Amino acid sequence: xxxxxxxxxxxxxxxxxxxxxxxxxxxxxxxxxxxxxxxxxxxxxxxxxxxxxxxxxxxxxxxxxxxxxxxxxxxxxxxxxxxxxxxxxxxxxxxxxxxxxxxxxxxxxxxxxxxxxxxxxx
Amino acid sequence: xxxxxxxxxxxxxxxxxxxxxxxxxxxxxxxxxxxxxxxxxxxxxxxxxxxxxxxxxxxxxxxxxxxxxxxxxxxxxxxxxxxxxxxxxxxxxxxxxxxxxxxxxxxxxxxxxxxxxxxxxxxxxxxxxxxxxxxxxxxxxxxxxxxxxxxxxxxxxxxxxxxxxxxxxxxxxxxxxxxxxxxxxxxxxxxxxxxxxxxxxxxxxxxxxxxxxxxxxxxxxxxxxxxxxxx
Numbered sequence: 398x399x400x401x402x403x404x405x406x407x408x409x410x411x412x413x414x415x416x417x418x419x420x421x422x423x424x425x426x427x428x429x430x431x432x433x434x435x436x437x438x439x440x441x442x443x444x445x446x447x448x449x450x451x452x453x454x455x456x457x458x459x460x461x462x463x464x465x466x467x468x469x470x471x472x473x474x475x476x477x478x479x480x481x482x483x484x485x486x487x488x489x490x491x492x493x494x495x496x497x498x499x500x501x502x503x504x505x506x507x508x509x510x511x512x513x514x515x516x517x518x519x
Numbered sequence: 520x521x522x523x524x525x526x527x528x529x530x531x532x533x534x535x536x537x538x539x540x541x542x543x544x545x546x547x548x549x550x551x552x553x554x555x556x557x558x559x560x561x562x563x564x565x566x567x568x569x570x571x572x573x574x575x576x577x578x579x580x581x582x583x584x585x586x587x588x589x590x591x592x593x594x595x596x597x598x599x600x601x602x603x604x605x606x607x608x609x610x611x612x613x614x615x616x617x618x619x620x621x622x623x624x625x626x627x628x629x630x631x632x633x634x635x636x637x638x639x640x641x642x643x644x645x646x647x648x649x650x651x652x653x654x655x656x657x658x659x660x661x662x663x664x665x666x667x668x669x670x671x672x673x674x675x676x677x678x679x680x681x682x683x684x685x686x687x688x689x690x691x692x693x694x695x696x697x698x699x700x701x702x703x704x705x706x707x708x709x710x711x712x713x714x715x716x717x718x719x720x721x722x723x724x725x726x727x728x729x730x731x732x733x734x735x736x737x738x739x740x741x742x743x744x745x746x747x748x749x750x
Contacts, residue, residue: 407589410589410590410592410593411588411589413589413592414588414589414591414592417588417592418588421660427660427661427740427741428660428737428738428741429591429653429656429657429659429660429737430588430656431587431588431589431590431591431592431652431653431656432591432653432656432657432733432734432737434588434591434592435591435592435593435594435595436595436734438592438595438596439595439598439599442595442596442599443599443602449596449599449600452593452596453596455593456593456596456597457596459586459589459590459593460590460593460594460596460597462537463590463652463708464537464553464554464555464558464651464708465533465534465537465554465583466583466584466586466587466590466652467555467587467651467652467655467669468533468537468555468558468559468562468583469533469576469577469580469581469583469584470584470587470651470655470665470666470669471555471559471651471666471669471670471673472559472562472563472566472573472576472580472666473573473665473666473669474559474563474666474667474669474670475563475566475567475573476573476666477664477666477667478563480667484634484636487634488631488634488636488640488644488671489674491627491630491631491634491644492627492644492647492671492674492675492678493674493675493678494626494630495622495623495626495627495630495647495648495675496623496647496648496674496675496678496679496705496706497678497679497682497686497705498622498623498626499619499622499623499626499648499701499704499705500619500679500683500686500687500701500702500704500705500706501686501690501701502618502619502622502701503615503616503618503619503622503697503700503701503704503705503728504615504686504687504690504692504697504698504700504701505690505692505697506614506615506618506619507611507612507614507615507618507692507694507696507697507700507701508691508692508693508694508697510610510611510614510615511608511611511694511696511697512694514610514611
């Protein structure tokens, strides 16, 4: 019974993904359909149209092993190994440097605002 | 019929390999024993040595890929669970995540352009700060390369998890909200796992930031690509 409910809940996730894709296609949006589906599910949870308990078990089951599901896509790198031999190797550096800048900028900005908020409460 | 068996073998093989790497990670946690890294690396080596093509592997792999969209949808649940944090720190969280997402998309695209890369790579690198399933969807929609983005996402995660704490110290970022937020915005789930080792609250903020930044980035990428790619 427990597994039956979980399969049903995962089925609902597929349904929301499908609806999201329909919306994306219909309005030809450049935002992924899956994300539209997520925002849709979030709004239904937020306005208590769908209670959290309806989704919980299946979602937690999937989220626990999230990395498993993007292993096949990542293995696809095998087709592009030669890309990283040449100039492509620069992209590794680019991604790392950009990541460091993002940590710095978002951290400094948030830290600054939070400190200011604390002061204004004094 | 043979295709069916190849498919089942590919799925079972991936699953067993994943379970194994998870166990190894639990015993020896390090960025290099992370299941996504260990599993991918060993599978790539295995396929290269045996000469099995990616297409053959994907006879089974495509079934796993089907879950990528629904997983993005499922992120609505953890986001809803952290709603109290969003409400309490709405201003700081909103501005911080927006600033970080903007920086990530801009430095990625501008950097690739400066280094003289072609349009397809610019379309690929743009979403690299975002959690893998959403990054893959964004890149697919933007016309980039989905295998390469998966690798970029992993790089952003691992580098942020490894060196994030040092950067936070150098920049004197001390507030736990700011610490969790910046790692989640830059290094998504991999960074979140790292942050979670130190503090439950920073972990919650990090998880929340990775989801919200993914939403922001999915809006920013098409806009920036329109500005930077003139074709």
